[in-house]
Amino acid sequence: MAGGLVALLDDIAALAKLAAASVDDIGVAAGRASAKAAGVVIDDTAVTPRYLHGFTAARELPIVRRIALGSLRNKLVFILPAALLLSQFLPWLLTPILMIGGTYLAFEGAEKLYELVTGHGKHTVAVPVAAQGADVEKTMVNNAIRTDFILSTEIMVIALDEVTDEPFVSRAIILAIVALAITAVVYGIVALIVKMDDVGLYLAERQRGATAAIGRTLVLAMPKVLAVLSTVGIVAMLWVGGHILLVGLNEIGWAAPYEAVHSAEDAVHAVAGIGGFLGWLANTLASALAGTVVGAVVVAVVHLVPRRKKNDSADVH
Secondary structure (H helix, E strand, C coil), X not given: CHHXXXXXXXXXXXXXXXXXXXXXXXXXXXXXXXXXXXXXXXXXXHHHHHHHCCCCHHHHHXXXXXXXXXXXXXXXXXXXXXXXXXXXXXXXXXXXXXXXXXXXXXXXXXXXHXXXXXXXXXXXXXXXXXXCCHHHHHHHHHHHHHHHHHHHHHHHHHHHHHCCCCCHHHHHHHHHHHHHXXXXXXXXXXHHHHHHHHHHXXXXXXXXXXXXXXXXXXXXXXXXXXXXXXXXXXXXXXXXXXXXXXXXXXXXXXXXXXXXXXXXXXXXXXXXXXXXXXXXXXXXXXXXXXXXXXXXXXXXXXXXXXXXXHHHHHHHC
């Protein structure tokens, strides 16, 4: 009896070790998948604050919460089941879907560059939201959630592509962890960004000395931080979109573009001390260039070709 109990305890201990190892593996895989999607996360973080422009300070955090919940619903209710079914029954579709998403990101980045160069920027909010009525907040939140859906799809598919060799249940758990972690990180940072000027104003008005000076610095710095974040978002879209396209082309059989990038990486990898960084930089610049070229072509098709046809039609009449 005692021997049977000891054997049972040994089996339980072995199962516990196996479960712990599985949890560790899932955690590592989730971290790897999240890191792979980091570029799109930067873009998501950079895009969201734009939808909060014009709202009163009291409404900013509730709106961030609503967008975050909508983002989490997108990931867990819609994207995750679809991604799992796709990976289980049509895994060959993952690369084309990733490439479509990469093209969209490249287009978004190139479109923003086009708007900066031509001055045709989009101004979503022309007057303070409080002066536009209660329905405007709902509209802005819905717009943010729709934009997030596209970025969240890209994040989840990138994460899935990193763990396609895992068992089905592990894939589901990993993607759920990625969805929760990335949503928390993105909207936690967004909340900090949008409230930082309020924190600075509080310190400047209610404190003295160095603390008040820090508050004034925060108030003055936030517009610059948002401008830098917007620029980082544009670069991230071009870089991530281009990288996805280069890798996708390699996987579907056209290896020449990505092999050229690897050759550039290898050429600088041997530099003592900074070879690793130079290799990463070469890959990033090549990816951003590819994203810019593809994005510019799509921008031309979407914006310039219809405008030219319209002008030609007007000339005829």
